[in-house]
Amino acid sequence: MTKIKLYSMAYQDRSDRVRWLMEEIGLPYENIFLSTTPDYKISDSDYKLINPMNRVPAIVDGTTTLYESGAICLYLADKYAYGKFSPVLDSPHRAQYLKWMVSSVGTYEAVIARLFTHMKTDLEKFQTREYAAHQASIWKKELLPLLSNQEYILPTGFSVCDIMMAAIIGNHEAPGYEFVAKGHPAIEAYIDRLTKREAAKRAKVFGE
Numbered sequence: 402m403t404k405i406k407l408y409s410m411a412y413q414d415r416s417d418r419v420r421w422l423m424e425e426i427g428l429p430y431e432n433i434f435l436s437t438t439p440d441y442k443i444s445d446s447d448y449k450l451i452n453p454m455n456r457v458p459a460i461v462d463g464t465t466t467l468y469e470s471g472a473i474c475l476y477l478a479d480k481y482a483y484g485k486f487s488p489v490l491d492s493p494h495r496a497q498y499l500k501w502m503v504s505s506v507g508t509y510e511a512v513i514a515r516l517f518t519h520m521k522t523d524l525e526k527f528q529t530r531e532y533a534a535h536q537a538s539i540w541k542k543e544l545l546p547l548l549s550n551q552e553y554i555l556p557t558g559f560s561v562c563d564i565m566m567a568a569i570i571g572n573h574e575a576p577g578y579e580f581v582a583k584g585h586p587a588i589e590a591y592i593d594r595l596t597k598r599e600a601a602k603r604a605k606v607f608g609e
């Protein structure tokens with residue numbers, strides 16, 4: 402099988418979840434790290450041919466070019482590990498799986514990413530942190546009972562939802578962890594469980 406090309410800027414950008422999933426599946430892949438400007442923007446002009454929005458990650462898998470980390474994970478899980486890290490189409494868990502895959506990026510990451518980007522002045526920092534704390538308090542109404550009763554997001558066990566969620570919340574050094582996991586033993590234990598996975602370590606999701 403031809404190696405899948407994975408475009409990113411570094412191990413710990415949003416390519417992390419794609420790399421982690423490929424490691425879990427055991428897919429052959431090639432890391433292509435793009436050149437960046439000092440303020441960490443993609444400076445490789447040819448890359449716009451892969452993703453006209455100039456964002457990472459993107460993959461090239463034979464004749465398929467795809468960007469958006471959630472879409473890439475949905476695609477890879479179904480194509481290369483059908484039913485192993487995602488419930489099959491007629492599974493009663495498929496609907497919840499899709500919900501978590503979409504909410505991980507659309508709900509969680511949309512807020513957690515602001516803890517990196519919307520922090521320029523003291524006022525902005527304050528407002529961003531207030532907003533994140535409020536959103537996290539809403540998320541925890543669902544997450545806390547869920548992870549107090551089961552080890553993973555889906556009752557069927559480890560899945561791509563966990564890759565998305567753990568990569569987005571991050572480990573104890575990450576801003577997302579502070580708002581979502583810290584002080585909640587069930588969520589802390591969940592993240593701890595995931596950071597110990599060998600595939601996550603090989604993909605350097607939580608650091609070198």
Ligand SMILES: N[C@@H](CCC(=O)N[C@@H](CS)C(=O)NCC(=O)O)C(=O)O
Nearest residue numbers: 414415442443456457458469470471
């Ligand atoms: N929703 C997109 C977000 C992609 C995104 O914003 N990626 C960042 C890196 S984590 C990026 O490419 N930044 C480069 C830039 O802003 O120039 C995804 O999940 O793939």
